[in-house]
């Protein structure tokens with residue numbers, strides 16, 4: 368059996384602008400500059416809006432804990448150094464990963480506008496949540512992109528049993544014409560580890576093919592799964608993708624790698640995460656209109672493909688999340704009571720207005 372049985376929870380819809388304002392004020396009260404707080408809150412709420420709740424505002428308590436533990440520098444500002452006309456490096460100085468990666472993608476876009484491509488390495492950074500916000504940053508500027516990051520050990524390499532590689536997402540995207548853009552954002556595990564933390568928070572079970580417990584046995588208990596290892600998707604192929612993320616993000620940048628990135632819940636030292644970002648101008652080999660027409664044709668071919676038995680609709684990568692965003696912009700972001708309580712605990716500590724539920 369790989370389907371989890373879940374107990375439905377009462378969820379309270381919070382309007383996105385209110386959640387953004389709330390997260391921003393908790394961040395600034397904890398020493399983050401208004402500009403960095405705005406970027407960070409916007410990225411977290413974008414994840415909530417796209418239905419990637421595992422990497423949204425719920426991360427605030429664990430992020431604030433890292434500031435209190437002195438292993439994340441809330442007041443740090445990223446700095447940039449140009450390496451070649453199309454390559455630059457951001458040093459995150461152990462501040463939030465969101466402003467460091469945002470600065471990296473902004474510079475990659477500028478270089479791509481001028482030279483066709485921009486490549487960025489980001490070092491001494493932290494967790495930047497859902498990779499798709501960076502892909503969206505590039506799409507908003509009309510650019511294709513690659514977005515890689517490494518992360519703390521959670522996954523054995525193929526054939527191994529110890530946590531060594533991160534469940535590090537691989538993401539990329541391309542703008543389209545009239546149709547939805549292409550946004551691939553996937554962890555190389557059967558499921559992202561954040562989904563296990565979410566199940567734990569909500570008292571839910573998990574599918575048995577997501578992880579093994581500490582004894583190497585299948586489990587539907589999120590707590591036991593977190594003591595064990597995540598399972599890579601596609602066996603050696605998922606394991607190889609995780610190594611690829613570590614190589615491009617960790618080895619190349621000068622950040623931690625090979626199992627040395629510190630986990631988000633480990634207070635012993637800074638995370639030292641690395642990222643790798645590329646922006647590509649889509650009209651390098653033909654006019655922009657032609658590129659967009661070709662993207663629209665690809666979209667139509669994919670979603671219009673003959674469906675397998677029992678399938679109602681075929682989606683383009685990123686489309687489910689985009690539909691979810693439209694729905695949540697209208698109806699609010701659903702948070703459970705426990706999640707709101709955890710956020711309001713931070714609000715109390717920070718002396719800012721709590722989230723109210725009706």
Ligand SMILES: NC(=O)c1ccc[n+]([C@@H]2O[C@H](COP(=O)([O-])OP(=O)(O)OC[C@H]3O[C@@H](n4cnc5c(N)ncnc54)[C@H](O)[C@@H]3O)[C@@H](O)[C@H]2O)c1
Pocket residue numbers: 419421422494495496497498499516517518534535536538550551552553554555558559560561681682683684685686687688
């Ligand atoms: N920063 C980090 O260290 C870190 C680590 C792990 C995961 N994450 C984030 O966690 C999030 C979740 O990752 P995941 O692997 O669980 O994502 P997922 O399995 O929900 O989706 C993976 C990809 O498949 C596409 N997809 C899903 N269902 C589809 C369908 N029916 N038809 C067509 N396309 C479909 C999605 O659009 C997405 O691009 C990502 O945003 C990732 O960036 C971040």
